[in-house]
Amino acid sequence: MSDGYAPNPSEVLVFSDSGSGNMGDVTDRSSVARFTIDRSQFVLVFIRGHFSELGNGTADLKLRLDSILGEAHDLLLQVFVEKGVGNDLNFKIDRTEYEKWVFRIGDVLVLEWDNPDGTGALSWGVEVGLAIPE
Numbered sequence: 001m002s003d004g005y006a007p008n009p010s011e012v013l014v015f016s017d018s019g020s021g022n023m024g025d026v027t028d029r030s031s032v033a034r035f036t037i038d039r040s041q042f043v044l045v046f047i048r049g050h051f052s053e054l055g056n057g058t059a060d061l062k063l064r065l066d067s068i069l070g071e072a073h074d075l076l077l078q079v080f081v082e083k084g085v086g087n088d089l090n091f092k093i094d095r096t097e098y099e100k101w102v103f104r105i106g107d108v109l110v111l112e113w114d115n116p117d118g119t120g121a122l123s124w125g126v127e128v129g130l131a132i133p134e
Contacts, residue, residue: 006095006098007045007131007133012045012046013037013129013131013132014127014129015127015128016125016126016127017033017034018124018125018126019124020122020123020124021120022112022113022114022115023061023111024111024112025110025112026064026065026066026074026110026112031110033110033111033112033113033126034066034109034110034111035108035109035110035130036103036106036107036108036130037132038106039105040105040132041102041103041105041132042107042130042131042132042133043093043101043102043103043130043131043132043133044093044101044103044128044129044130045092045098045131046090046091046092046093046127046128046129047063047090047111047126047127047128047129048088048090048126048127048128049083049088049089049090049111049124049127050088050089050124050126051083051084051085051088051122051124052121052122052124053085054122055084055085055115055116055117055119055120055121055123056116056117056121056122057084057116057117058082058084058116059084059113060080060083061079061080061083061111061113062076062078062079062111063077063079063112064076064077064109064110064112065103065107065109065110066108066109066110067104067107068104068107069104077109078091084117084122089126098133102133109128109130
């Protein structure tokens with residue numbers, strides 16, 4: 001990947017997921033909010049998340065790596081504090097930082113968030129932008 005790589009908007013693949021329960025779980029490959037490009041290495045470009053106004057509460061949202069190299073290489077990449085009603089997520093990687101956010105073929109990015117609303121009324125939707133580096 002060349003220095004200063006920045007994908008054109010047409011090169012960014014946008015993946016989405018939504019639900020009303022908890023988001024993903026790095027230890028559960030069948031969980032939701034898991035994002036990858038399985039045919040190439042990839043770069044994280046952005047994460048956006050919205051939480052409905054019909055529920056209550058906030059909780060930390062975690063971005064984790066489910067590494068193709070195995071559980072010993074799974075790690076916490078970022079914590080977004082108190083995301084939920086009234087506090088959406090809008091995280092964009094600075095173009096000068098892309099080289100630090102390159103992942104292997106088979107790696108999976110997992111968003112973990114425990115829904116703080118016990119009634120299940122709080123729903124969420126997330127979008128993740130990934131690009132294939134040059």
